[in-house]
Amino acid sequence: MLDYLKSPVQSFQDFLILAGRSMRNVAKPPIYWNDILMQMDSIGVGSLPIVALIGAFSGIVMTLQMSRALETYGATSQTGQVVSISIIRELGPVLTALLVAGRNASGIASELGSMKVTEQIDAMRALGTDPIQKLVVPRLVATAIMQPLLTAIADFVGLLGGLIIAVTIIGNTANQYWSSAIDILALNDIAQGMTKPFVFAIVIALVGCFYGMRTTGGTQGVGLSTTKAVVVSSVWVFVIDVLITQIFVSLT
Amino acid sequence: MAEAILQFEDVSLRFEDNLVLDRVNLTVNRGDTFILLGAAGSGKTVLLKLAMSLIQPSSGRIRLLGHDITDLKESELFEIRSEVGILFQEGGLFDSLTIEENVGYPLRNQKRLRAPEEEILTRVTESLEFVELGHTLDKFPSELSGGMRRRVGIARANVTNPKLSLYDSPTAGLDPITAHTIMSLIVKQRDLRKTTTVLATHRYQDGAMAANYQWDEATHDVVRAVPHGQYASLNTSFVVMKEGKIAFLGEQQQLEASRDPYVSQFVLHQPPPRIGPGGDRGHLPA
Numbered sequence: 001m002l003d004y005l006k007s008p009v010q011s012f013q014d015f016l017i018l019a020g021r022s023m024r025n026v027a028k029p030p031i032y033w034n035d036i037l038m039q040m041d042s043i044g045v046g047s048l049p050i051v052a053l054i055g056a057f058s059g060i061v062m063t064l065q066m067s068r069a070l071e072t073y074g075a076t077s078q079t080g081q082v083v084s085i086s087i088i089r090e091l092g093p094v095l096t097a098l099l100v101a102g103r104n105a106s107g108i109a110s111e112l113g114s115m116k117v118t119e120q121i122d123a124m125r126a127l128g129t130d131p132i133q134k135l136v137v138p139r140l141v142a143t144a145i146m147q148p149l150l151t152a153i154a155d156f157v158g159l160l161g162g163l164i165i166a167v168t169i170i171g172n173t174a175n176q177y178w179s180s181a182i183d184i185l186a187l188n189d190i191a192q193g194m195t196k197p198f199v200f201a202i203v204i205a206l207v208g209c210f211y212g213m214r215t216t217g218g219t220q221g222v223g224l225s226t227t228k229a230v231v232v233s234s235v236w237v238f239v240i241d242v243l244i245t246q247i248f249v250s251l252t
Numbered sequence: 253m254a255e256a257i258l259q260f261e262d263v264s265l266r267f268e269d270n271l272v273l274d275r276v277n278l279t280v281n282r283g284d285t286f287i288l289l290g291a292a293g294s295g296k297t298v299l300l301k302l303a304m305s306l307i308q309p310s311s312g313r314i315r316l317l318g319h320d321i322t323d324l325k326e327s328e329l330f331e332i333r334s335e336v337g338i339l340f341q342e343g344g345l346f347d348s349l350t351i352e353e354n355v356g357y358p359l360r361n362q363k364r365l366r367a368p369e370e371e372i373l374t375r376v377t378e379s380l381e382f383v384e385l386g387h388t389l390d391k392f393p394s395e396l397s398g399g400m401r402r403r404v405g406i407a408r409a410n411v412t413n414p415k416l417s418l419y420d421s422p423t424a425g426l427d428p429i430t431a432h433t434i435m436s437l438i439v440k441q442r443d444l445r446k447t448t449t450v451l452a453t454h455r456y457q458d459g460a461m462a463a464n465y466q467w468d469e470a471t472h473d474v475v476r477a478v479p480h481g482q483y484a485s486l487n488t489s490f491v492v493m494k495e496g497k498i499a500f501l502g503e504q505q506q507l508e509a510s511r512d513p514y515v516s517q518f519v520l521h522q523p524p525p526r527i528g529p530g531g532d533r534g535h536l537p538a
């Protein structure tokens with residue numbers, strides 16, 4: 001039993017060591033600005049279309065699903081509230097995180113994984129650079145900057161999707177929809193909606209780097225690390241989502 | 253008293269339950285050539301990585317260039333590592349960088365070696381010309397053949413003018429002609445720049461060539477240091493690794509005389525001597 005637990009516990013410990021070292025290195029020179037910008041481009045700009053698409057669909061589908069219930073209670077004028085609360089607090093951050101996990105945790109893990117198996121990471125260390133500084137920190141910083149932005153975009157597009165349904169099917173006016181959507185939002189919601197993507201981003205980037213950097217076993221190993229990175233980071237997104245939500249709920 | 257460049261004292265390494273190196277002792281002195289022979293999985297690569305502290309031993313001590321590197325922190329290692337060149341078995345060339353950037357990488361990233369940009373370019377070009385690849389500066393590693401990539405790796409390992417060069421299986425997977433070229437470049441580096449050399453390989457010919465051939469600037473090729481059938485004394489030692497243990501350590505003559513079945517397999521698994529004129533071990537008929 002103890003043996004069975006040894007390896008996950010060991011892995012988690014290794015993960016914390018990597019996380020600690022990366023955090024400590026964030027502000028330490030040398031800072032590889034070029035790498036940070038390149039990663040921001042590939043993580044942020046690259047994910048933009050799909051994030052916008054998912055944002056729009058979730059807004060549309062949510063509003064459609066809600067319309068019947070709202071009608072039953074005669075509360076169709078509050079469509080905006082329901083949509084904005086659920087998108088800003090929950091759907092925007094989580095759906096974006098799952099997309100980023102699928103797209104970027106896997107990308108990071110496979111890129112670092114192939115560098116590991118072709119000994120490029122060893123070469124970096126042999127030739128004077130710290131792979132944490134050169135590879136992990138730029139990915140971490142770039143994801144932590146881009147993911148809140150992507151989430152904000154997903155939120156906004158989601159609200160637009162809601163608007164379309166609210167106006168065409170439910171029969172709100174655009175004004176009615178927007179004012180109810182905006183008025184309901186408190187600082188707490190915005191804080192929650194932005195804290196989540198920031199924390200998710202850190203976890204996703206670190207999990208991707210972690211599995212990438214400990215790849216062994218050639219190209220097959222790279223495939224394995226990639227899969228693990230996606231699964232593990234997605235699970236963490238849900239776990240952390242519950243924790244953060246609980247914290248914010250207890251704050252109000 | 254010869255100056256020790258690299259010393260392993262009772263070094264063991266274990267990965268989980270797998271004992272990968274078992275109490276290894278060896279000393280490489282300045283000017284030595286060390287040939288590490290051994291079957292796949294016998295621990296050649298981990299030994300070279302330990303020598304640069306890219307992995308830490310489970311027990312024992314490792315001294316490199318007069319420093320005990322066993323417990324040094326990563327930040328303290330960079331300066332010592334900058335005096336060592338290494339060619340990785342899997343290449344280790346950065347595939348997102350051009351050949352010029354790859355070879356210049358240590359010069360641009362190692363604090364001790366920072367130099368003005370023109371000087372870097374000169375040294376990179378020089379180092380690539382040394383391996384006869386002066387025309388590939390702007391190419392990417394993926395655009396080169398396997399043998400050319402090995403040569404770029406050699407250029408990158410030696411661009412810093414290291415005191416010690418480590419080569420991990422430089423001829424693995426190459427045709428005999430290219431393998432000969434690679435080996436002659438390694439001998440050239442050793443003889444022209446007086447680099448202490450550790451070479452891991454599973455080809456006995458490579459070792460025999462390093463042991464008996466010298467770089468000859470006049471003919472621009474390697475030539476035998478002594479007549480055929482004799483052993484040159486070029487400070488070459490052979491180590492045969494077997495499952496993480498040193499099965500043999502000594503000179504070529506002793507190696508060839510060894511009766512140990514595992515050890516002698518490495519020697520006998522070579523083409524019979526004198527296939528044609530000049531067809532001695534380690535040297536290909538023209």
Ligand SMILES: Nc1ncnc2c1ncn2[C@@H]1O[C@H](COP(=O)(O)OP(=O)(O)OP(=O)(O)O)[C@@H](O)[C@H]1O
Binds near residue numbers: 267291299421
């Ligand atoms: N990161 C690692 N984790 C676990 N085991 C490892 C690791 N690296 C090496 N090993 C094990 O160490 C042993 C020695 O490996 P090493 O790569 O040094 O062999 P080698 O002599 O270089 O073989 P080859 O000729 O195939 O290159 C092998 O059994 C290998 O499985």
Ligand SMILES: [Mg+2]
Binds near residue numbers: 296297420
């Ligand atoms: Mg090896």
